[in-house]
Amino acid sequence: MENDIFTVPNVPLLGIGSFLSSYNIFVRLGFNAMTASTKEFVNVTVKEYLWGYEDHLVTLASTYVPNWIDFPTFGVMDRLTTLDRDNTITLNLKETKDQLGNKILPYSISTFNGSPGLKEWNYQEVGENETSELNSECNMVEGTFEAGLFPKNLAENTTLRLYRRAFCRSVLFNFENKSITEDGFEVFHYRTDKNYMASGDNYPENKCYCVKGKCLPDGFTNLAPCYYGIPIAISQPHFYNADDKFLKEIDGLEPDREKHDTTAVINPNIGITLSAHLRIQVNLLIADSSLPKVRKFSKMMLPLLWIELEVLPPSAYVKFLMCFVIYVMPITQTVLMWLLGILGISMVAAAALIIFYFPPERRLEDPYGHRIGYSPILVIPLSNRLRDTRIS
Known part of the structure; x- marks a missing residue:
C-alpha cells in the first residue's frame, strides 16, 4: 500500500508559486526560470507523499533561504506532525479563571510553549490582571484540552475546546446528548460546533483567523501563519459545512455528516474519552496568479488529503479498571x-x-520532703554500746 504510486499536484511548486504571486515582476521571473522544467503534477508513492520526497524547488529553497524553508524534503504529514513535536505544556490542576474571566476546568492547558495564547493569531502577552482587546477565545489556548483527559464529574452542556498544534487553532465541541453504553457506562456525546470554521466575516468569534484582514469563506481556516507563509487551509473532509461553490470545482466530493464530522464520546464520571473521530482535510489555497505554472489552478481550493485521528473503544482490561474506579x-x-x-x-x-x-494509683506527698537536709533514704541508727569482739 505505502509503495503504491499515484499522481498528485506538485505541492511545493503550487504553494510557493501562490505565495510569490503578489511579489514584484523580477521575483516572479526568477521563479519562472527556476521552475521551467518542473511539472505541475508528480508521480510519488504513498509513503513519499505523506512522509517526504526530494523536490528540486524545496532543495533550492532550503539551501538559499534556510530561515524560511528549513527542511530538505517535503511530505504532507511530515510537515503537519513536525509542529506537534518538542512542545512544552503546563496544565491547570484546579478550577480557575482566565484573563477574560472565563471558567478554566482542571486538566486544561495553562500555557503552551510558555504562552496562554497563539502569537500566530496576534495574541498579545499581558501582565497579571491585565487584558488586551486583541486577545479573545479565538487566539487563546488557555482552557483548552490537548489530549483525551477531561475533568471528572463533568457536567452536562459543558462546552469543550480541543487544541492540536498541527491544526494551529482550537476546535470547539458542543454537548449533544447522553446515553448508556452496553457495558453500563454513562457517556456524553460531543460534536464540533457548526460555526467553528465559519468565516470571520460572518462569525465575529473567528475574526482572529483572518490573515491581513482577509477572511476565508465559510468552512475554512487559513494556516499560512503556522506553515512558512504557504497558503495552507484546513476544512472538514469533502468540504463538509463549507461554501457550496467549492464542491462544484472538484469532482467526487460527497460531504456526509456521519462520515466527515468530528465527534467524541466521553465518560463524565472520570473524564476519559471512550471513542473519538477527529477529522480534518488539508487544502492548498491557490491565489489569483499570473505565473504560467500556477495560472490554471488560480482561485482554487485544492484538496491534498484528509486525515482522521481516532480513539478506539476501550479494551476489556480498561473497562474492568473503569468499573473498579466508578463503582x-x-x-x-x-x-x-x-x-x-x-x-x-x-x-x-x-x-x-x-x-x-x-x-x-495516687502517691502521697511526703510532708518532710521539702525540708533542707532531709533525705528519703532510711538511716539505720548504730547501737550506743559496742561489743568487744577482740580475742584475748
Whole structure:
C-alpha cells in the first residue's frame, strides 16, 4: 500500500508559486526560470507523499533561504506532525479563571510553549490582571484540552475546546446528548460546533483567523501563519459545512455528516474519552496568479488529503479498571471511612472507660520532703554500746 504510486499536484511548486504571486515582476521571473522544467503534477508513492520526497524547488529553497524553508524534503504529514513535536505544556490542576474571566476546568492547558495564547493569531502577552482587546477565545489556548483527559464529574452542556498544534487553532465541541453504553457506562456525546470554521466575516468569534484582514469563506481556516507563509487551509473532509461553490470545482466530493464530522464520546464520571473521530482535510489555497505554472489552478481550493485521528473503544482490561474506579472504589471508600470512624470512636470510648474504672494509683506527698537536709533514704541508727569482739 505505502509503495503504491499515484499522481498528485506538485505541492511545493503550487504553494510557493501562490505565495510569490503578489511579489514584484523580477521575483516572479526568477521563479519562472527556476521552475521551467518542473511539472505541475508528480508521480510519488504513498509513503513519499505523506512522509517526504526530494523536490528540486524545496532543495533550492532550503539551501538559499534556510530561515524560511528549513527542511530538505517535503511530505504532507511530515510537515503537519513536525509542529506537534518538542512542545512544552503546563496544565491547570484546579478550577480557575482566565484573563477574560472565563471558567478554566482542571486538566486544561495553562500555557503552551510558555504562552496562554497563539502569537500566530496576534495574541498579545499581558501582565497579571491585565487584558488586551486583541486577545479573545479565538487566539487563546488557555482552557483548552490537548489530549483525551477531561475533568471528572463533568457536567452536562459543558462546552469543550480541543487544541492540536498541527491544526494551529482550537476546535470547539458542543454537548449533544447522553446515553448508556452496553457495558453500563454513562457517556456524553460531543460534536464540533457548526460555526467553528465559519468565516470571520460572518462569525465575529473567528475574526482572529483572518490573515491581513482577509477572511476565508465559510468552512475554512487559513494556516499560512503556522506553515512558512504557504497558503495552507484546513476544512472538514469533502468540504463538509463549507461554501457550496467549492464542491462544484472538484469532482467526487460527497460531504456526509456521519462520515466527515468530528465527534467524541466521553465518560463524565472520570473524564476519559471512550471513542473519538477527529477529522480534518488539508487544502492548498491557490491565489489569483499570473505565473504560467500556477495560472490554471488560480482561485482554487485544492484538496491534498484528509486525515482522521481516532480513539478506539476501550479494551476489556480498561473497562474492568473503569468499573473498579466508578463503582467499587466509591463504595470501598465509604465503607473504610465508616469503619475507621467507628474504630476511632471505639478507641476513645475504651480509653475513657479504662480511666474511669481503673484510675491510676495516687502517691502521697511526703510532708518532710521539702525540708533542707532531709533525705528519703532510711538511716539505720548504730547501737550506743559496742561489743568487744577482740580475742584475748
